[in-house]
Amino acid sequence: MTLTNVAALVWDGVAPFEFGVLCEAFGLDRRDDGVPLLEFAVCAPRPGPVEFSLGFSLNVEHGLERLEEADLIGIPAMRRSDGLPAGVEAALLRAFERGARILTVCSGAFALGEVGLLDGRECTTHWKYTDELAARYPEAKVVPEVLYVDAGQIVTSAGTAAGLDACLHIWRQEYGAAVASMVARRMVVPPQRDGGQAQFIARAVPECDADTLAPLLAWIAENLHEELDVDSLARRSLMSPRTFARRFRAETGTTPHAWVTSQRVLRAEQLLEQTDRPVEWIATEVGFGNAATLRHHFTRVRGLSPQAYRRRFAC
Incomplete structure (x- = not known):
């Protein structure tokens, strides 16, 4: 319907x-x-x-x-x-x-x-x-x-x-x-927060700009093709992996892996709608590495394969 x-x-x-x-x-x-x-x-x-x-x-x-x-x-x-x-x-x-x-x-x-x-x-x-x-x-x-x-x-x-x-x-x-x-x-709201994120976060308002992960989140969204595991993100944030993971959940209500995956799926959606690039190229561009991994995450989140999504929503 x-x-x-x-x-x-x-x-x-x-x-x-x-x-x-x-x-x-x-x-x-x-x-x-x-x-x-x-x-x-x-x-x-x-x-x-x-x-x-x-x-x-x-x-x-x-x-x-x-x-x-x-x-x-x-x-x-x-x-x-x-x-x-x-x-x-x-x-x-x-x-x-x-x-x-x-x-x-x-x-x-x-x-x-x-x-x-x-x-x-x-x-x-x-x-x-x-x-x-x-x-x-x-x-x-x-x-x-x-x-x-x-x-x-x-x-x-x-x-x-x-x-x-x-x-x-x-x-x-x-x-x-x-x-x-x-x-x-x-x-004027964020375009996507996955349903599985927590209803509230431990520290909704950062104490000061230097204490927030907002700049890192913006960098991640622009660099989804990079290696974005907890260890590499923690190094970029000058924190230990354990401290970084704890801080990330406190500020976003979810895990680094879940947040990065949701951003990659969202970017893949946009590319599937707005370009005719092959699925393999899109998978590499958004950081999933290959089409099979993209299909796995995309289908789990959206309930459609990337190809079916493109047929339905391509501009």
Whole structure:
């Protein structure tokens, strides 16, 4: 199912930031930047005013019937103690059964738990609520602390910014790296954070510029063809390998190997979309060394071979 139609589902108690994530990611017209325009609508159990968690309201034009035409349904954070409004469970089940994808942001995952759509699936939510999610829905396979989980038709994400990461992940799957990067650029956020990265890092704000790895990360992104193992990067940073690995995880929320691999896959995506260079050349250019290694990492991360990705997204 090609993504052309998105519906944000809200009811009383909706969190404004997480609702705004869905509007910002899918509701704006960015055709002047080459981004496809999606049909976007907000719907509620019944048309009329919906109260946000901070005390103001939004007048919603569409009812649950709007979900019937959506390729993607987004559910922002809601009050976890509330049950589902009348009609929501049946509407979500109908949408899922016809193949629609459903994305939740933060505590929106609890709505899918109530419906039973998390049963037997990996999922996540904000790190403060993962234990509660697992306790309330024991059939769900809750993955704590990750940014988002893509379980096919169901995509669940953690709080606030992780919802943007999940939205960009969907843009990338549907329209390729170039479009996803443009959406990210317009939102002034990083173009890619893999779902498996930690929700929070040990030291989110460096104490001073000299103490951050940001210059090294920028250098890596420009030199992906180099030898980028922990030992060589530690030497470049004037640290021991153990200290470097610990610092890297503290600043990025992931390991050096995982971060470098994700950057190499992202660069390979761009080259597959924008050039007709052979896969073997691209593998060398991005540091994978050979086409077989590129195919292994690319297929594991994207679910498509490099050749299939090029056929789908080449400019």
